[in-house]
């Protein structure tokens with residue numbers, strides 16, 4: 026069995042916790058309160074800025090050059106595609122970025138990715154970044170299959186359920202398998218750990234938006 030199916034197998038219960046989460050259930054129905062979606066979008070804008078930088082760090086570390094190009098394209102995709110989506114949502118829902126600081130969950134996730142991509146090996150960074158791609162595709166498809174008419178969040182759903190995004194996710198998965206194939210057992214273990222931590226943080230990110238999470242102190 027190649028490596029990435031094992032990764033997905035390990036997070037299957039966690040993935041089901043995500044699809045069963047009220048944030049995703051209500052997003053699917055189009056009944057998610059606007060303030061919760063606003064919280065999510067504001068935090069995601071902050072997340073994406075750091076995520077793009079983490080991808081750029083990976084581009085700098087990548088070998089061979091073809092992989093430098095891939096990570097640069099991922100980074101560019103994170104900036105261009107996501108900014109466009111956020112741009113439209115910021116307008117549609119009258120959201121402002123002013124005075125917004127990272128929530129505890131966003132802070133934890135962005136710092137985890139930044140530290141991992143800078144400090145750990147390329148292979149471990151690859152695994153830490155993979156849930157951001159893979160979980161979003163699966164969640165996007167999951168929601169899309171239960172299509173509800175007049176969902177105010179349809180543009181968000183379409184972005185992650187589209188074929189274009191799916192092709193990017195396939196690239197990220199294939200690259201992870203290629204890296205794992207030549208990695209030591211110790212590195213593969215670290216990759217599994219990193220994939221699991223990021224997956225937990227994906228759950229936490231949605232949960233924090235649902236709770237309108239703020240710093241308690």
Ligand SMILES: Cc1ncc(C[n+]2csc(CCO)c2C)c(N)n1
Nearest residue numbers: 069072099102103106157158161230
């Ligand atoms: C918390 C959080 N995690 C993952 C994504 C998904 N995502 C963001 S950028 C990118 C790659 C290129 O578009 C992907 C898959 C998100 N938006 N927010």
